[in-house]
Amino acid sequence: MTEIHIVVGTRPEAIKIAPLVLAARAAGRITPVIVATGQHPTMVAEALAAFGLDVDVALTLDRRTGTQPELVTQILTGLDAHLAATNPAAVVVHGDTTSTLAGALAAFWRRIPVVHLEAGLRSGDLASPFPEEANRRLIGQISQLNLAPTTRAEENLRREGVPGDIVHTGNTVVDAALAVAARAYPAGDPRLDEILAGGHRVVLVTAHRRESWGEPLDHILGAVATLHDRYPDLRIVLPSHPNPDVRRQVDTALAHLPRVLVTDPLPYQDLTRLLAGSYLVLTDSGGLQEEAPTFGVPVLVLREVTERMEAVEAGCAHLVGTDPAVILAAADQLLTDPERHRQMSTVVNPFGDGTAGAQAEEAIVRMLRAERAIAAAPELSSLLPGALVAQASPGLAQATTDH
Secondary structure (H helix, E strand, C coil): CCEEEEEECCHHHHHHHHHHHHHHHHHCCCEEEEEECCCCHHHHHHHHHCCCCCCCEECCCCCCCCCHHHHHHHHHHHHHHHHHHHCCCEEEEECCCHHHHHHHHHHHHCCCCEEEECCCCCCCCCCCCCCHHHHHHHHHHHCCEEEECCHHHHHHHHHHCCCCEEEECCCHHHHHHHHHHCCCCCCCCHHHHHHHCCCCEEEEEECCCHHHCCHHHHHHHHHHHHHHHHCCCEEEEEECCCCHHHHHHHHHHHCCCCCEEEECCCCHHHHHHHHHCCCEEEECCHHHHHHHHHHCCCEEECCCCCCCHHHHHHCCEEECCCCHHHHHHHHHHHHHCHHHHHHHHCCCCCCCCCCHHHHHHHHHHHHHHHHHHHHHCHHHHHHCCCCHHHHHCHHHHHHHCCC
C-alpha cells in the first residue's frame, strides 16, 4: 500500500498529526508511517500514547551545543538518509517547528511531495513567534499540498500565491481534544482531580514561548499572584516549562501561594481534562488558543500578536499581551461579569468541528491520485496547479506509483 511518512519532532506536532494517522488507518487507502526526528523524543512518545499510537521510525540525535544550526543539520541528515532508503509517496509535516522545516526541506530536495498540515498561519511579524513565523512562510513555498486549518489561513496562502494546492480542512487539534476528552484515562496527577472536583473556579495558566521568558514572564506571574489574592474561590494551575531557569522563576513567584499548583508539563490527557474543567485560560500557547473554544473556555492570550486571530475575532479569545494591568483588567471582567463570561464561552469554535483528520486524509489521497494521472499522461501536468514538484521532476510521479 502507498506509504506517506509523517515527520514529528515535538509534543504539539504529535497531538495534531494523531487524527490524520487514525483517519488514514481507518480508511485503509494509504499507510501512515510516523517518523520521529528526536527533537523531543520522550514527549512525542507520551503524546502519541494518548491516542494508542507509537513511533514507527525514530532518528537519534547527538546534540552537544543545543543550537538551531546543530539541530537542523542533524535532523536533515537523518531524514535525508531515511527518505533515500524508503522513497515514500509523500512527506507530511505539521506547523512550524525546526523538525517541520527540516522535514520539508529533506523531502523537497529528494523531490518527494511535501504536505503541510496546519498551513497558512501568519502573525505578520517575523520576530514573533521566532523563528516559527519564518518557518511557516518558507515551508509554504515548497509544499505541494497546503492543508489550511481555517478560512483565514487559506486566504493567507492564496494572497501569497503559494505554488501548491490549498485545501481548508479545519484544525486537527479539535479532533484530538474531543477524542481524548471522550476517553476515561486514569489521573496522572491526583491533585488535578481534587482541584476539579472541589467546586472551585479553575484558572489554567501556561507561558512557555521564548519571547515570554525573563521580564515578560515576571509580569505574567505577578498578575497571576494578584488574581490569587483577589479571588479566594480560584484554584490556579500552571504547568511549567521544563527549562530550569523558567521553572525557578515560576516557583519563586507562585510556589508559596496556597491555591496555586505549579506542575511539570502535563500529559496531554491530564491537560485536556484540566482544560475542559477550567473557567478561564491565560496562555501564550497556540494549541490552547485552539483547544479552549472546543470546551467553551474563554482565553486571555498572553502575547502582543497572534497568528490565531480567528479566536479573537470570533470573540472566544482576548489578546492581552504581558502588561499586568491589561491582564488583570480582562481577567477581572470575566471573573466578575457572568454575562461577559457567557458571551465568550458560547462562541462557535472557529477551528473546526472535529473532522479535520478525515478531510486531510481525503485531500492527500486526491493529491496522490493526481500524481498517478500525471505519470499516466504527463501532458496533464499543466492542468494541475498543485503539481509543483511533479513538474520539476518527471521521475517523481513514477516514484509515487511504486509503493
